[in-house]
Amino acid sequence: MKAAVTSVDVWRTRQLNHDKDLLAVEEPLQLRLEYGDPSDRSTADIAVTMRTPGNDFELALGFLFTEGIVTDRNDIQTIRYCLQVKDVRERDNVVRISLKPGVDPGLERLKRNFFTSSSCGVCGKTSIDQVKQLCASVQNDYTFVAERVISAPDLLRKGQKVFEYTGGLHASGLFDKSGDLILLREDIGRHNALDKVIGAALEMNKVPLRDHFLVVSGRASFELIQKALMAGIPLVAAVGAPSSLAVELAKQGNMTLLGFVKRGNFNIYCGREHLKI
Template sequence: MKGLASLPMTAVHAGGRVPALRALPEEVPVSLVCQGSSQAVMMCSPADLEDFAVGFCLTEGIVRAADEIESLEVVPHAQGIELRMWLRADRAEALGARRRMMAGPVGCGMCGLDSLEQAMRDLPAVVSDLRFGVEEIAGAPEALRASQPMHDRARAVHAAGFLVPGQGIVLAREDVGRHNALDKLIGALARGAGDPASGAAVLTSRVSVEMVQKCAMAGLPVVVAVSAPTALAVRMAGEAGLTLACFAREGGFDLWSGPERIAGGADVA
C-alpha cells in the first residue's frame, strides 16, 4: 500500500521471541513550492499529495479556489518530494507581497509564522443550515474506522473524513500528521469530490486552533472529533459559526458550539 513500508522486527512475548514483519507508515519531507519558491516543508505520508497541495494552499490563504492553481507537479527527489505549483497571475502577485516561510514537523500547524496576527487571523463566518442527528455525530468516528486502511495495517496514522447527513462517511484521507490529513481531505473536496458546506469534518485527533482555522477557511460548518478541543479552539469555533462536537463516541458527544445544527436529544434539567 502506498505510504507504508514493511520492516523486520522481533515480537517479544512471555512464551518467546518471534521474527516478523511489521507495516509502518512512511514519513517523507514534502516541499510545497509556488512560483519556484518554497512555501513550506512538512513531514508527510507520500499519498494523495495533489490533494495535500491544494488543501494546504486553500487553508493557508495562498489561493481562494482550486482553479487558481494553474499547474501542479509531483517531483520525487532522493531527499524527499517537491509539489511544484504555478498560480494564476493575480494570486502569484498576492503571494509575492507577503512573506511566509514554514518548516516544521507533523505535530506543528503554525511553524514559521512571523507575527501573532498571522496566528490569530480573522476567519470567514461559516453560514449553513446543515442538520445532523445525534446518532450520526456520535457514531461518526467509529464509521470513519472503515475508511482507514493505512491505520489498520500500521497504526500511527491520523485520518480526516467527510460525513454527509444520511450518507455517512463518503470520503477520507490519511496521513501521519493530523493537519496534513485534514488538508488532504479539504483538497480532495476542492478538486471536485464534494461541497464542503454539505457535510462535516470528522477527525481522529484533538482539535487545536489551527484545525478550526482550516475548517473555517474551507467552509466546513461542522467539526467532529474523537478527542478534546483546546479552550482557544472552542472560542474560535464559536466566533466563526462552526459546530464543534468532541469526545464523540457511540451514544453521545460534548457539544461546544453551533447547537442549531444538531437535531434531537432532549434537554435534561
Template sequence: MGEREKQWERRSILKRGETDPNAVDDAVAIEEPLEIRIAGETVAVTMRSPGQDDWLTAGFLLSEGIISTLGDVSRIYHCGRPGTETFRNTIDVIPSPGLALDLPDLTPSKRGTLTSSACGVCGRQSIDDLLERCEPFEGVTPIDSRVVTQALSTIQEHQPTFEATGGVHAAAIFTDTGALVACSEDIGRHNAVDKVVGSSLYEEDWPEGALLAVSGRA
C-alpha cells in the same frame, strides 16, 4: 490526480514486553518530507505520508488563503529528475496565467517555510496570529449527534494504512446527513485535512453544510 502511493512497509523491529525483547516483523508507516514550491520558490516543507501530494498541496494553499479556488492554479506537478529521491518529494505550483499568488500571506500565519504535521494549532506562532485570519463563521448548519457518531465509525472503515500500522491519522468530509464525500489518511492530522480538502477542490464536491471529521488519539 490524488494517486495513493504505498504508505507503509514491513520492517523487522524489536518488541519489548514483560519478557526479553524479540525481533518481529511489523508494518510501519512511511514518512517523507515534501517541499512545496510556487513558481520555483519554496513556501513550505512538511513531513507527510507519500501520495496524494497534489491534493495535499491544493488543500494547504486553500487553507492558508493563498488560493480561493483551483482555478487560481494552472498546474501542480512533481519537479526534478524522475527516478531521484527529490522527484517525488518536491512539488511545484504554477499560478494561472496573469495571476500572482500573494505569498506574503504566509507570514502572518507563521506556517511558512517549515510546517508541522502535528495536531491542534502546532506550526502557528500563536493563537492570536491564527485568530487574525479567521473570522467567526455564521450560518452554521445543525448536525444531528447521531451523524457525528456514525461519521467517526465510518472513518475507521476507510483507513487501510491505520489498520495495517496503527500509526496514521485520517480526515473525512461528510454531508450534513452523514454521507461520505471523501476520506484521506496521513501520518499527520494537518496533512490528512489538507488532502481531503484538496480532493474536494479537484472533484468540485463541497456540499453545503459539510462536516469535517478527523481521527484522534483515543
C-alpha cells in the same frame, strides 16, 4: 509514487522472537510555488511538511487554500512533481504548483517558517492573529441529526486502510448531512490529512462545504478548526478532546464543535442549536 507503508524488523517480547512490522512512512514534502507574468516567472519554496506519501497534489492544493494563497482551484495552472530535483530519489518529495498569471500569492503576507512538523502545522506561524485573520464565520444553515454524527467515527475507522496495518496515522473524513462518508484521507500529520480532504473537495468543486460535517480521528487542534472554517465546514466532530483555542475559534466562526465522540456519547463545546439530539 512512493509507498505509504514500509516493513521493518522488530523484536516482539510477547513471543520472544524476531518478526516483521509495518510502519507508516514519514517523508518530507516540499511545496514550490511558481507565479508571475508569463515573461517573468518567479519561484519560491513556501513550506516543507512531514507527510505520509499519497494524495500529494491534494495536500498541496488544500494547503495553499487553507493558507489563503489561492481562493479556488481555478487559481492554479498546474500541479506536478518537480523533475528538476538533482537527487532522483527526492523527485516525489517536491511538488511544483504553478499559479495562473495575474494571481498574486501574497507571499509577503505569508509569515511562515519553511519547516512544518508532521504533528503541528501552525507552530511555524509567527503570529496567531495572522491565522485568525484568514477565517470568516461559516454559513451554518443546517441542523445536523446527532445520531448520524455520532455514528460517523465508526465509519471513519472502518475506512482507515493504512491505519489498519500500522496503527500510526491520523484521519479526516468528510460526511454529507445524511451521514454518508464522502471523502477520507490518512496521514501521519493530522493537519495534512485535513488538507488532503479539502484539496480533494476543491478538485470536486464542492467548496464551500456548507452542508457537510468533518470527523477527525484524534484531538481538535486550533489549526484543524482554522482549516475547516476556511473550507466553510459548519460542524466538526473529534474523537478526542479539543484545545481551548480550538473552542474559542469555533465559537468566533459560528461552528458547531463536538469532542470525545465515541460509543454514542459526545461533548458539545459550541453550536448546540445546530444539532438535533
